[in-house]
Amino acid sequence: MATEIVMPRLGWTMEEGTLVEWLKHDGDTVKVGEIMFTVESDKALNEVEAFEDGILRIPPDSPALGSVIPVGGLIAYLVKAGESVPFEKSSTPAAAQSPQQSLATAPSQPVTIAPTISSANGHVMPTISPRARRIADELGVDWKTVTGSGRSGRIIERDVRAALSQQAAPAAQTSQPVEISPVARRAAQELGVDLNELGAKIGDRRITREDVEQAAASRSSAPVSPPTVGDTRIPISRVRKITSERMSASSQITASVTLTTEVDATELVKLRKQLKGDASAANRPVPSYNDLLAKLCSVALAEMPMLNARFEGDEIVMSASVNIGLAVDTERGLLVPVVRDVQSKSLRQVATESAALIESARAGSLKADDMRASTFSISNLGMYEIDAFTPIINLPECAILGIGRIVPKIVVVDAENERTAIRHMMFLSLTFDHRLVDGAPSARFLQRIKQFIEQPYLWLVG
Amino acid sequence: MRELTFTAAAREALTEEMARDSRIFVVGEGIGVRGGNFNTTLGLYEQYGPMRLRDTPIVERGFVGMCTGAAMTGARPVVDFMFFDFILDSLGELINQTAKMQYMSSGRLKMPIVLRGSIGIGSASATHHSGSYLPMFVNIPGFRVVIPTNPYDAKGLFKTALRGDDPVLFLEHKLLLNSKGHVPEEEYFIPFGQAAIVREGQHATVVALGSMVRKVQEACDELAKEGVSIEVIDPRTIAPLDVATVLQSVHKTGRLLIVDENFGPCGIGAELSAQVMESGFDDLDAPVMRLNGLHTPTPYSPALEAAVVPNTQTILQAIRDLLAE
Numbered sequence: 001m002a003t004e005i006v007m008p009r010l011g012w013t014m015e016e017g018t019l020v021e022w023l024k025h026d027g028d029t030v031k032v033g034e035i036m037f038t039v040e041s042d043k044a045l046n047e048v049e050a051f052e053d054g055i056l057r058i059p060p061d062s063p064a065l066g067s068v069i070p071v072g073g074l075i076a077y078l079v080k081a082g083e084s085v086p087f088e089k090s091s092t093p094a095a096a097q098s099p100q101q102s103l104a105t106a107p108s109q110p111v112t113i114a115p116t117i118s119s120a121n122g123h124v125m126p127t128i129s130p131r132a133r134r135i136a137d138e139l140g141v142d143w144k145t146v147t148g149s150g151r152s153g154r155i156i157e158r159d160v161r162a163a164l165s166q167q168a169a170p171a172a173q174t175s176q177p178v179e180i181s182p183v184a185r186r187a188a189q190e191l192g193v194d195l196n197e198l199g200a201k202i203g204d205r206r207i208t209r210e211d212v213e214q215a216a217a218s219r220s221s222a223p224v225s226p227p228t229v230g231d232t233r234i235p236i237s238r239v240r241k242i243t244s245e246r247m248s249a250s251s252q253i254t255a256s257v258t259l260t261t262e263v264d265a266t267e268l269v270k271l272r273k274q275l276k277g278d279a280s281a282a283n284r285p286v287p288s289y290n291d292l293l294a295k296l297c298s299v300a301l302a303e304m305p306m307l308n309a310r311f312e313g314d315e316i317v318m319s320a321s322v323n324i325g326l327a328v329d330t331e332r333g334l335l336v337p338v339v340r341d342v343q344s345k346s347l348r349q350v351a352t353e354s355a356a357l358i359e360s361a362r363a364g365s366l367k368a369d370d371m372r373a374s375t376f377s378i379s380n381l382g383m384y385e386i387d388a389f390t391p392i393i394n395l396p397e398c399a400i401l402g403i404g405r406i407v408p409k410i411v412v413v414d415a416e417n418e419r420t421a422i423r424h425m426m427f428l429s430l431t432f433d434h435r436l437v438d439g440a441p442s443a444r445f446l447q448r449i450k451q452f453i454e455q456p457y458l459w460l461v462g
Numbered sequence: 463m464r465e466l467t468f469t470a471a472a473r474e475a476l477t478e479e480m481a482r483d484s485r486i487f488v489v490g491e492g493i494g495v496r497g498g499n500f501n502t503t504l505g506l507y508e509q510y511g512p513m514r515l516r517d518t519p520i521v522e523r524g525f526v527g528m529c530t531g532a533a534m535t536g537a538r539p540v541v542d543f544m545f546f547d548f549i550l551d552s553l554g555e556l557i558n559q560t561a562k563m564q565y566m567s568s569g570r571l572k573m574p575i576v577l578r579g580s581i582g583i584g585s586a587s588a589t590h591h592s593g594s595y596l597p598m599f600v601n602i603p604g605f606r607v608v609i610p611t612n613p614y615d616a617k618g619l620f621k622t623a624l625r626g627d628d629p630v631l632f633l634e635h636k637l638l639l640n641s642k643g644h645v646p647e648e649e650y651f652i653p654f655g656q657a658a659i660v661r662e663g664q665h666a667t668v669v670a671l672g673s674m675v676r677k678v679q680e681a682c683d684e685l686a687k688e689g690v691s692i693e694v695i696d697p698r699t700i701a702p703l704d705v706a707t708v709l710q711s712v713h714k715t716g717r718l719l720i721v722d723e724n725f726g727p728c729g730i731g732a733e734l735s736a737q738v739m740e741s742g743f744d745d746l747d748a749p750v751m752r753l754n755g756l757h758t759p760t761p762y763s764p765a766l767e768a769a770v771v772p773n774t775q776t777i778l779q780a781i782r783d784l785l786a787e
Contacts, residue, residue, distance in 0.1 A: 009585065009586075012499065012580075012585060012587070012636065012639075013469070013500060013501070013585075013636070013639045013640045014640075015640050129716075129746060129747045129748060130743045130744050130745070130746050131716045131744060131746050133744075134744040150747075150748065150786075150787055151786055154748075154787070156716075156747045156748065156787075157716055182744075
């Protein structure tokens with residue numbers, strides 16, 4: 001058999017060489033060790049000797065002198081006497097097929113797919129890849145009915161996506177790919193929250209654990225828990241029901257922001273003391289702090305009517321009268337009687353009316369009319385030693401003022417001379433609806449209230 | 463842009479850094495006047511002299527130990543093993559001293575030593591000159607393991623290795639040494655732990671190491687004709703290993719194949735597959751697959767040698783198998 005003579009590798013890194021000179025010629029007899037030709041590699045000129053005896057046969061299409069030949073490239077043959085030479089039988093050189101050619105002719109293997117895997121008891125168990133299972137969960141596809149196209153019938157991603165278009169309409173409605181954090185997914189599984197339902201509610205953004213927990217909490221408010229020994233169950237009262245509806249409506253509808261500030265109420269305390277100590281008023285109601293605040297709020301609201309506004313259809317209505325709702329805690333629950341037209345009433349009138357309203361609220365004789373048409377509310381938790389809180393807007397009002405306790409504190413009254421004093425301090429918490437009014441005007445409003453508390457003469461003028 | 467071979471690019475990194483930092487010196491067999499068996503130090507002896515290009519006797523444990531000591535005292539040695547296989551003779555020093563010294567000194571001592579050598583199967587180098595032994599070193603805390611696959615990366619990663627303070631194994635695949643590629647004139651560094659996405663695709667991810675990157679690319683060219691697009695990732699450094707890039711890719715494709723000519727058991731493919739399973743399980747649409755060299759000493763015979771390493775055709779088949787899962 002003819003022996004191929006190829007470009008030898010003459011160094012570790014040699015990849016090609018140049019054929020420089022033939023020292024033997026086509027048809028010459030060569031012996032082991034005789035030099036046949038020279039090659040130039042990246043380092044030097046090399047002599048290439050014969051490893052076998054034989055007759056050198058150089059094909060007509062052998063590389064020309066001076067040409068660059070890759071290592072392993074065919075140059076010539078050594079044949080025994082009488083042996084045929086490959087290039088004389090066929091014009092095709094005996095060089096190996098290029099990998100590309102052999103690849104092109106390699107038939108691609110068809111994949112056989114078993115529909116499903118049967119378990120020992122004959123129950124049919126489809127297998128599914130983790131990715132396909134995840135995507136099925138996200139898309140709400142019931143994969144147990146899907147036919148798999150992976151090896152051994154494994155359900156893979158494309159099967160789930162194909163199934164999505166075929167499955168029932170309810171699935172299609174919630175078929176938006178739901179983005180969810182892994183923690184949230186785990187929480188959803190633990191709490192039994194339907195992710196598709198939640199995803200539809202949440203829209204485009206990624207579902208977080210908080211969303212899942214909220215969904216679980218809101219669902220658990222429904223009477224679905226099984227009866228437990230020792231629990232007390234009471235029917236929901238009408239007041240509770242209305243409060244519940246109005247509070248959740250407010251927290252869902254409004255864009256509420258709460259501002260807090262600390263106020264020096266010393267002057268207001270003095271004012272109240274004087275009013276209380278006035279002998280001539282002995283038989284008449286002494287204005288409470290709520291009354292004082294209702295009155296001074298009415299002055300501030302008249303100056304800044306945006307805080308006394310409400311939405312009505314496509315319009316914002318700035319109410320001409322200031323009707324102030326007073327949050328009253330009663331045995332039946334929270335009631336908010338309304339003192340009307342505070343802006344045009346004297347402080348004494350306001351005190352008289354509010355005293356009557358609060359009394360009938362506590363007695364349970366408040367009329368529905370007494371609780372209508374408020375334009376601003378005040379909620380006072382000072383008697384429970386509360387400083388600041390986040391009141392919920394009493395719809396359709398724009399804002400509500402939360403009153404904290406009045407408490408004596410050591411405060412800096414003159415920083416320059418390093419003077420402190422004991423002053424009666426109080427926190428105010430104003431929650432406003434950012435849909436109606438911006439932060440800055442609301443802050444200015446609260447600042448004005450603060451000013452009125454600290455300098456009561458300013459609003460006595462009316 | 464100019465083109466350099468892999469070796470010339472790495473050599474340029476070395477000579478630039480030697481010019482900049484006189485604490486860098488090179489030891490090895492035949493790296494002085496001879497310029498290195500693989501031309502790794504060609505021309506440097508004339509430039510930097512015998513003190514900084516120090517030929518050694520054939521005693522790996524000895525000169526690795528001395529270089530470890532030199533690094534502890536503030537020098538920055540480069541050990542040129544010629545064939546990486548012979549690092550095995552110095553494992554006692556390397557694993558017990560070189561890799562642990564920074565830890566044992568609570569960071570007071572640095573270990574800025576670069577250990578370089580040629581790796582890989584594919585030039586009939588026979589079984590003592592064809593090893594890579596990557597996973598062994600990745601398994602040891604303390605080593606950085608770098609395996610560039612083109613001239614650009616070779617220079618940028620070698621520069622980073624020479625500037626760092628940790629022991630770096632710089633592995634140069636024999637089949638890549640003469641490959642040419644663009645290398646900019648201006649200075650640049652390639653940080654460790656950042657894989658390169660050498661080809662973007664949709665249908666599967668293939669992580670390829672060393673000379674396999676080029677072969678995988680050829681297989682992907684073939685598949686592209688059939689409309690199959692494969693994402694190919696070259697990790698560039700194995701320690702640290704950029705698993706995040708692989709996870710990101712698997713999130714997109716759902717399928718992963720690791721092509722590595724090294725032995726399969728406890729190899730990089732095993733490690734990557736475990737990490738992807740741990741952190742990307744829900745992204746997998748098929749089992750992670752590996753294509754490794756056969757678990758056998760490397761034969762000398764070129765025909766047998768070719769049979770023990772993945773080639774374009776076996777890679778093509780492995781990708782087809784993965785896609786059929």
